[in-house]
Amino acid sequence: MKPLINSFFQLDNFLALGLVLIFNVFASNAQESSGELFSQGNKAYNDGDYGKAITLYEQILNDGKHSSELYYNLGNAYYRLNQVAESIYFFEKAKQLAPENQDIQINSSFAQNMTLDAIEPLPESQLAQIQKRVFELFSTDMWSKLTLLLLWLSALLFLGYLFTQTTRLKRGYFFLSLVLFLFFMGSFLITFFKDSTSQQTQYAILFSKQIDTWSEPNQQGDLLFVLHEGTKLQLLDSLAEWQKIRIANGSEGWLLNADLRNLNK
Secondary structure, rough: HHHEEEEEHEEEEEHHHHHHHHHHHHHHHHHHHHHHHHHHHHHHHHHHOHHHHHHHHHHHHHOOOHHHHHHHHHHHHHHHHHHHHHHHHHHHHHHHHHHOHHHHHHHHHHHOOOHHHHOOOOOHHHHHHHHHHHOOOHHHOOOOOOHHHHHHHHHHHHHHHOOOOOOHHHHHHHHHHHHHHHHHHHHHHOOOOOOHHHOEEEEEEEHHHEEEEEOOOOOOOOOEEEEEEEOOEEEEEEEEEEEEEEEEOOEEEEEEEEOEOOOOO
C-alpha cells in the first residue's frame, strides 16, 4: 500500500504545482495586458486622442486594476475633454491612493476651477489641520504596510535582545525594540482612525448638471441653494430617492434623484 500512497501524494503535489504555475502564467499575462493597455492609453493621450485614451484606461479598471497613476491619467484625459465631474472624480480617487503627490494636487485644483459652484470651505482648527496632514502622509494601505513593518522590526530586535549574550548589545536591542514598538503603536492608531474615518465619512461627486437643494426630503420645504456638476459632497443620510448632503462650507440639504458617484467605493 505504501507505494500507492506515495504515488498519490506525488500526483497531488504535481497537480498543486501545476495549478500554481498556471495561476502565475495567467497573473503574469494579465499584468502584461494591463501594462500594454496603459502604454497604449498614454500614447493615445500624447497623440491628443483623449477619448481613445479613456477607453483604454477604463479597460484596465474593468479588469479590476487600480493605481494612482491610472486615476491621474483618467482625470487628465477627462479634463482635456472639459468633462468636469469625471475629471474631479478621478483626481479625487488618485488622491486617495497618493495623497502626497503634488502633481495630482495641482491638476485636481485646475479641475476644481472648472466647477460653477465657488464654495468656501469652513476654517479648520490647528488640531484638525495637524490630523489631516498626518493622515495624508500616506494612503491607508501604505499606513497598514508601515505598521506591519514596524511590528516585525520591533519583534526581531526583541529576539536579538533575548538571545544576545553581550550586555551592550542587549541594551541596544532592547532600546531600539522599545522605540520601534512605540512607533508601531502610533502607526497602528493612525491607520485605525484613518480607516474608521474613511468608513464612516462618505463622500461623492455630483454628476447632475444642475440640481436643487431642499430643506426637507420633499418639495414642500424651502429651496436652499442650487448645485452643479463636479461638486464634492459629504453623504449624511438617505430616504427613498432623496439624499441628505453637506457641502464644504457646512451647508446641508436634501437632493432628489441626484446623480452621485461615491468616492468610497
